Amino acid sequence: MTEESKKAHPLAGILKNNPELAAPIKEGNTLEAVLMSKDSQKAFFDIEGRGTGILYGIEMLNAKDILKNIDIGGKCTVTVVSPENDEGYIEVSLLRALWQQNWQEIKRLRETGETTMVKITAANTGGLMAELYGIKAFIPVSQLSTDHYPHVEDGDKNKILDELKKFAGQELEVKVLDFNPKAEKLILSEKEVTGASVKKSLEKYNVGDIVEIIVSGIADFGVFVRFVDDPNIEGLVHISEIDHKMIESPKEVVKVNDSLKAKIIEIKDGRVSLSFKALKPNPWDEAEKYFSENQEVEGTISKFNPFGALVSLDHDLQGLIHVSEFENMDKMKEQLEVGKNYSFVVSQVKPTEKRIILKLKK
Numbered sequence: 001m002t003e004e005s006k007k008a009h010p011l012a013g014i015l016k017n018n019p020e021l022a023a024p025i026k027e028g029n030t031l032e033a034v035l036m037s038k039d040s041q042k043a044f045f046d047i048e049g050r051g052t053g054i055l056y057g058i059e060m061l062n063a064k065d066i067l068k069n070i071d072i073g074g075k076c077t078v079t080v081v082s083p084e085n086d087e088g089y090i091e092v093s094l095l096r097a098l099w100q101q102n103w104q105e106i107k108r109l110r111e112t113g114e115t116t117m118v119k120i121t122a123a124n125t126g127g128l129m130a131e132l133y134g135i136k137a138f139i140p141v142s143q144l145s146t147d148h149y150p151h152v153e154d155g156d157k158n159k160i161l162d163e164l165k166k167f168a169g170q171e172l173e174v175k176v177l178d179f180n181p182k183a184e185k186l187i188l189s190e191k192e193v194t195g196a197s198v199k200k201s202l203e204k205y206n207v208g209d210i211v212e213i214i215v216s217g218i219a220d221f222g223v224f225v226r227f228v229d230d231p232n233i234e235g236l237v238h239i240s241e242i243d244h245k246m247i248e249s250p251k252e253v254v255k256v257n258d259s260l261k262a263k264i265i266e267i268k269d270g271r272v273s274l275s276f277k278a279l280k281p282n283p284w285d286e287a288e289k290y291f292s293e294n295q296e297v298e299g300t301i302s303k304f305n306p307f308g309a310l311v312s313l314d315h316d317l318q319g320l321i322h323v324s325e326f327e328n329m330d331k332m333k334e335q336l337e338v339g340k341n342y343s344f345v346v347s348q349v350k351p352t353e354k355r356i357i358l359k360l361k362k
């Protein structure tokens with residue numbers, strides 16, 4: 001054997017330095033390609049010097065607009081539909097390649113935390129619809145910024161929808177919150193964009209601080225408030241933190257644009273919770289000083305609830321007369337009327353449970 005015959009074939013060196021060329025082309029591979037020719041029916045590509053790709057049929061129809069922007073000799077990315085058809089060509093898709101590239105870009109945005117602009121296309125009661133790189137996306141109501149959150153007082157879904165519909169056609173700056181290409185799920189967040197600045201602003205506040213606020217919205221579950229010193233910060237006063245006595249709706253106590261003071265009770269993940277009642281004397285601390293078992297008291301029926309009737313007592317306390325004292329609610333309402341004063345007997349006093357149980361004086 002001659003020295004020349006012992007030398008490796010030139011192709012061996014190429015394959016050694018470019019191992020990807022030796023790997024077989026498989027369905028789903030995304031490869032670089034050069035457009036060789038095109039007409040209204042089909043297009044041919046050089047697939048990395050490893051074979052000729054063909055685009056035709058439904059894939060040609062789907063990629064019609066993409067192909068318009070690729071000149072002969074121009075580079076592009078294709079996805080393999082079939083490694084080899086009956087004519088020996090590699091069947092390819094431009095649309096699938098673009099779809100994969102777009103999801104890769106979405107993945108990059110998620111990993112880097114980079115923001116992007118999206119146009120709102122529609123709304124439902126759960127949030128806003130948009131598109132990012134041609135992929136349908138959703139912005140839940142909970143992921144809207146405080147400026148755009150629909151503060152609907154009674155939580156009416158139709159009113160919420162009306163507020164959200166106002167964003168159709170507008171552009172919002174968002175971050176990718178979650179995505180799943182297989183499920184074609186893409187969740188965006190506007191709140192994440194402003195969250196960093198809010199977290200920074202909250203660094204100067206601590207739990208226990210008393211701040212001046214303005215009521216910015218009212219919902220069934222609580223009150224939204226903005227800090228007077230930093231309107232960029234919006235917090236929530238849960239209905240249980242509004243007053244020491246039971247209330248059924250925050251609207252009983254506050255209204256939008258009220259100027260008040262509140263105490264910070266929690267700061268977590270850029271969210272701040274506050275309390276009105278923490279700044280008020282707790283009447284239950286001295287309940288046993290004013291009320292005891294078997295004591296006769298006067299009280300006014302303030303409202304009915306599923307358990308019975310709430311009774312307004314002296315010293316800003318509330319009592320409860322249970323429906324079981326009257327067999328049923330109808331019988332109770334026959335004997336008691338909201339707004340009227342009656343005589344009661346104290347059955348139990350439990351300050352730690354914030355309960356004074358009453359019976360109607362016979």
